[in-house]
Amino acid sequence: MTLLNLESLSRKRKKHKIMKYHFNAIEAKWQKYWAEKGTFHASNESEKPKYYVLDMFPYPSGAGLHVGHPLGYIASDVYARYKRLKGFNVLHPQGYDSFGLPAEQYAIQTGQHPAVTTKVNIEGGVDNQGNTIAGYRAQLDKIGFSFDWSREVRTSDPQYYKWTQWIFIQLFESWYNYDTNKAEDIEDLVSAFAKAGNAQINAACDEGIATFTAEEWNAFSEKEQQDILLGYRLTYLAETEVNWCPALGTVLANDEIVNGVSERGGHPVVRKKMTQWSMRISAYAERLLQGLENIDWSESIKEVQRNWIGKSVGAQVKFKIKNDVRSSTVENSFIEVFTTRPDTIFGVSFMTLAPELDLVHEITTPEQKAEVDAYIEVTAKRSERDRMADVKTISGAFTGAYAEHPFTKEPIPIWIGDYVLAGYGTGAVMAVPCGDQRDYNFAKHFGIPIPNVFEGVDISEEAFSDKAATVITNSDFLNGLKYKKAVKLAIYELEKIGAGTGKTNYRLRDAVFSRQRYWGEPFPVYYKNGIPKMIDAQHLPIVLPEVEKYLPTEEGEPPLGRADVWAWDTKNNKVVSNDLVRSSAVENSEDNGVYPLELNTMPGWAGSSWYFFRYMEKAKRDEVFASKEALDYWGNVDLYIGGSEHGTGHLLYSRFWVKFLKDRGFVGVDEPFQKMINQGMILGESAFAYGCKIKLSDSESKIEKFFISKKDYENLENGETPAELESWLEKKYGDKKQWDFEINYDPRIKVRVFLNFLKGFTNELNVEDFKNSEMFKHYKDFQVISKDGIYLVEREIEKMSKSKGNVVNPDEICEQYGADTLRMYEMFLGPLEQAKPWNTAGISGVHNFLKKLWKLYHSGADESFNVTDESASKDSLKTLHKTIKKVEEDIENFSFNTSVSTFMIAVNELTSQKCTSRAILEPLVILIAPYAPHIAEELWEKLGHNESISEAVFPIFDASHLVESTKNYPISFNGKMKFTLELPLDMSKDEIEKTVMAHEKTQMYLNGREPKKVIVVPGKIVNIVG
């Protein structure tokens, strides 16, 4: 090779290097640019219309992000960037839901303060276990999101939770007025009580609050008054039966329990009575239900909320307990039941009470006492989970007592049975076996009569519950009536005789708000003589105290019980040492105004129930949770993207708090999230190696163990020994022909292989690494039999998780292919809302596309940048405009996967058209910018622009470029397409038919037959029938 050649080669290489698509450099450059220029900082004042795009903020776990996490963020980012190009003032913030159990569990294990680990998890660093943590922020930044980080929130930041505490105080100071149907100031209720007692008050309140007059109210002691008020406040302290999880040492809300075990960790949960803060969300049941009609959420998640709220309309009916079996003290008392079928009241043949009810002991006759007590004992032992799992077994006991039917006055036997739940309705049912399958089964099992109240219905096999087909009979005044009329009349008659009233029941329970944990918001509450008092808002935040351990105390108090400085000095308004607290026994003479603070903390959903308002405020965060101007400007979230698993938690609680804040005039909106999209999960492809043990039959000692391919294993089952295995055996045992044994094999062994033992993103196992790994330890005596030195693992689709060893880290993808490739590939995988497997091997298609895109703009000599001012060809204009149309439609429909295909088609077409025209290539790069913002910025700059492409305007679709003069008609015979024929679009129906019939191919396919009919749909299709 001559010197000249070498020189030209090296020059060529150098140029090549300059012009190549260097995604790492490009992406770093633009990420820096956006951060420095604050490109995505939203303004609270703008001429443009506003648009608020929000992601469910992440819990910053130590495990970091995997490729499944950013899916929703990418989708919302594409949308946010698109909306900017469409001329909107976009708010697209991000933050951290940074209080929570994992940090606390980690703190218990390692002794590190959860605030420290949380900070490391967000900002990166090394924890005291020596683990290097990239940090959420750095990981998110690498993907190139257009987040406005200047508005970041962290729920564990005292400046944030100050306002969570503030909202709690507002809830405490409010009650729910059913007459006005909104929350109101508790002071108004106090004045109402002082004026007229509580008889006229129609409020959401605890059950069993006695009626009192104004005089009585004014005569109550402060403690008595406060106790009554607690029964009305929207957050209240009450002894309730709670879900106690001993393993986590805390109570859990209903939505935190799945199948009777804790959602986190799967620990058993038991019922326990405890004094806890609760939220009176039940007051909002109807509004939470109605509000679903006006928001654009998926039907499935609305359905989840509807079920959770569980509205049922029916009647509350009183059954008098018969005197003869009752002692004189409980004479004339009643059993109340809730029923949705008052129309079937004449079908009642027994009543069933939940075994837990206290009433059971009172009414049980001496003869039945032993049986009833035994039954109660058995059911009490069964856990909630057993009871739920085992719904087939019918069990119960007769109390010996009878109730009286309100109309017929017949005696009705009272039973107890664990199919009746203490927690729903009144814990008692009027059993109508002919109309309810559970009652039916119970009646059959215990031989209780099953009277039929349905006309023309056979109930010998099962109960009849079809309301639409119901005609009532054997029911006195209800005879001959259909369901609806019968219900109405039954309620009317019940009300007339004072035995019942129409009632609507909700399944939605008040939400327990206390957690016996450290890492959560402290309550702004102290206790003066056992009465909970709110700390004045001006002294917030009440900051989490230091504790030496994050465990409950020996006395079983929550971790805050370990804090030494955790009492409230009402004189100096500060948190002081517990030593200053005087015991209440010492009386008021020694009262120094120092009282113990609440030891519980708030649950995870406290901070997340209002964070979307906090992002709106930037300037006045110290003064308000969000200023009126900011709230008025941004309104509610226009688009919310996140997982559907929060259906009965976060998404319901947020709606509740927003409605409350609206009632009290703090915000102007009634719903937090106008439109919501729930992204599907990205699944991982786990890898498995298949092993087998081969027993050589002449000796027990000759057992050889192998990892073989799945295919070889299947061959082995069919009696074929894989060649590789045979040659291995031959090496050890000599020529096959000399073998004096037979091969038997044991059932297959399946071993999980973590992805880091595979070569690159292939299925090829790195045999040496795997053999030296901890994983392989149990298989030390296994041989890895491979074909040509390559052992291929088998893949299975599973949830992506660290423990399954199938996580794919986005940082690595960004490193190897770039953030633009990652973003586009995540969108390309499939419909956003659908669960889909991640397959890293497929990423090359999208990466190649970006390279082709780059090349389209670098078609000059030595692949230099080459965009000309030549006018665009007709074909190129057509390609551009059909792309604009499709991409715009796709983004509006959240069909991001199809717009990626559209870009691929566009670039393929423009490349083959050799298009270099600015008129095409400039709008094209704007179209792509939301998906692949870094490469778009780089090309935009090369096109001569000084401002970020996010300032550009989305291209306008011009239909005139798509107008066609001809159509390639598919010509079908009996509906089956045989060939196509290009014809002018303005050709008339008759002409088309004539032309098609005259065509030689038509004659060939007809083969002499005479067509019965020819269907011509101009612009669409020709179908020849016959």
Added chain:
RNA sequence: GCUCGAGUGGUGGAAUUGGUAGACACGUUGGACUUAAAAUCCAAUGUCCAUUAGGACGUACGGGUUCAAGUCCCGUCUCGAGUACCA
């Protein structure tokens, strides 16, 4: 059990109101370039039959409506998600 959703090539998935099923990718195979590899490019790729021309079948299964069905209707099966004695 109930509610909702989904079943399309070897794989991920397209097909907007019934109108050319399998777009766009991955993978595979063959080829070009290269000493070689990588990169890049070209071609083929639903299944079956046929040398070709071409033909038959084909969107979970069975029916139906229609000139025409992945799409609409009825029934069945499978998978996924949610929910679970809610009176």
